[in-house]
Amino acid sequence: MSERITRFFASRWGILLTGAVIGILAPLLQRAGNPANMGICVACFERDIAGALGLHRAPLVQYIRPEIIGFVLGATVAALLFREFRARAGSAPIIRFLLGVFAMIGALAFLGCPWRALLRLAGGDLNAILGLAGLATGVFIGVQFLKSGYSLGRAYKTGPLVGWIMPALMLGLLLLRLLAPKFSQEGPIFFSEKGPGSLHAPLLISLIVGLVIGFLAQRTRFCTMGAIRDLILMADTHLISGVVALLMVAFITNLVLGQVHFGFFGQPVSHSQHLWNFLGMALAGLAFALAGGCPGRQLFLSGEGDGDAGLFVLGMITGAAFAHNFALAGTPDNVADKIVGGIGPYGMGAVLLGLAFCLIVGFTMRERS
Amino acid sequence: MSKQVDARGLSCPQPVILTRQAINEGEFPIEVLVDTVTSRENIRRTAEKLGLKVEIVETGGEFKITLSK
Numbered sequence: 042m043s044e045r046i047t048r049f050f051a052s053r054w055g056i057l058l059t060g061a062v063i064g065i066l067a068p069l070l071q072r073a074g075n076p077a078n079m080g081i082c083v084a085c086f087e088r089d090i091a092g093a094l095g096l097h098r099a100p101l102v103q104y105i106r107p108e109i110i111g112f113v114l115g116a117t118v119a120a121l122l123f124r125e126f127r128a129r130a131g132s133a134p135i136i137r138f139l140l141g142v143f144a145m146i147g148a149l150a151f152l153g154c155p156w157r158a159l160l161r162l163a164g165g166d167l168n169a170i171l172g173l174a175g176l177a178t179g180v181f182i183g184v185q186f187l188k189s190g191y192s193l194g195r196a197y198k199t200g201p202l203v204g205w206i207m208p209a210l211m212l213g214l215l216l217l218r219l220l221a222p223k224f225s226q227e228g229p230i231f232f233s234e235k236g237p238g239s240l241h242a243p244l245l246i247s248l249i250v251g252l253v254i255g256f257l258a259q260r261t262r263f264c265t266m267g268a269i270r271d272l273i274l275m276a277d278t279h280l281i282s283g284v285v286a287l288l289m290v291a292f293i294t295n296l297v298l299g300q301v302h303f304g305f306f307g308q309p310v311s312h313s314q315h316l317w318n319f320l321g322m323a324l325a326g327l328a329f330a331l332a333g334g335c336p337g338r339q340l341f342l343s344g345e346g347d348g349d350a351g352l353f354v355l356g357m358i359t360g361a362a363f364a365h366n367f368a369l370a371g372t373p374d375n376v377a378d379k380i381v382g383g384i385g386p387y388g389m390g391a392v393l394l395g396l397a398f399c400l401i402v403g404f405t406m407r408e409r410s
Numbered sequence: 411m412s413k414q415v416d417a418r419g420l421s422c423p424q425p426v427i428l429t430r431q432a433i434n435e436g437e438f439p440i441e442v443l444v445d446t447v448t449s450r451e452n453i454r455r456t457a458e459k460l461g462l463k464v465e466i467v468e469t470g471g472e473f474k475i476t477l478s479k
Contacts, residue, residue: 047447132421198445262451334422349421
């Protein structure tokens with residue numbers, strides 16, 4: 042029985058179902074209170090978590106997002122039920138951490154992870170086209186490295202504790218969300234009073250949606266970066282069919298909910314500085330390709346015992362802290378004064394530094410025999 | 411003696427890349443060792459698409475996948 046379910050989830054129908062479920066639930070989360078075109082955004086939500094913990098002090102983007110907690114724990118439940126939970130680690134962890142840092146810096150230059158790029162497009166935000174083009178370009182470069190023998194080396198089976206760290210951290214975050222302690226008068230835990238961080242669906246809804254998506258995505262290996270990579274590398278359309286399902290279903294759901302507004306300038310939590318939308322996501326795409334998964338996939342892997350993926354996630358959270366502390370992240374377009382937003386000189390420098398780091402990793406990392 | 415590909419511990423998509431390289435060399439049967447269900451399913455899908463016969467044996471959380479024409 043369990044084998045038959047596994048085969049279903051590994052089939053075309055399984056991946057289409059997962060894409061479609063995310064495509065319905067994300068716009069509904071927006072309707073339930075999440076920010077516009079941000080029903081789900083792994084990068085933004087990890088950034089909000091970094092803010093809630095006080096790792097950065099940008100007052101508009103601080104909240105412990107239950108979706109992220111749900112993604113990891115949903116994947117843990119699925120992996121345990123299907124006996125796939127396996128503690129493993131040791132594949133160039135420090136490189137993966139830094140790939141996570143730079144992936145986040147790239148994603149926050151664009152203002153979104155690949156999932157949000159799709160959701161932004163499904164809401165009519167045409168800047169997402171530049172972001173997705175950048176993502177595909179970054180993944181394309183990553184594929185060239187893979188073809189020429191790039192590898193971060195093998196992970197090895199290890200003690201169960203390694204696999205349980207990320208699920209345990211998520212339980213800790215859930216506790217902090219529930220108890221909302223104030224550790225000092227001016228200190229965390231912070232929850233934004235205005236801005237995107239203040240906009241959120243009710244806790245239980247966010248958590249349940251997260252758990253459902255985490256479960257499905259663990260079973261089907263849903264991955265936006267993998268979708269583009271497999272298409273370029275071996276003309277395999279399996280994963281990309283799930284991504285297309287997500288985009289189409291999210292677009293239809295947004296139409297039904299009246300959440301589609303086409304345009305470039307002044308789109309919700311987005312900027313129309315085209316070059317840096319493209320380059321930011323190119324950096325993110327390359328970092329995801331080198332690390333073997335998009336931010337969502339890294340969360341699901343970390344839930345099934347992959348300690349290296351967990352370190353990538355922690356790298357992303359650290360990257361978010363740098364992005365806001367060092368003013369690297371993109372600023373949304375200012376509609377009132379008609380000023381195009383985007384990233385400043387430090388952000389541009391950080392994106393270029395990230396690209397340089399990824400290229401060095403791509404050229405130098407080979408499996409040692 | 412069949413050709414062996416040891417893809418244990420490697421992350422996606424390296425197991426599939428190594429398997430495809432072995433398939434392209436044209437020597438069958440090929441034995442592929444992997445240690446995650448993800449890699450097992452990816453290799454199964456790739457091999458079935460190429461019309462190969464796939465046999466899988468599980469031992470202690472690892473999988474030996476035998477591909478033949």
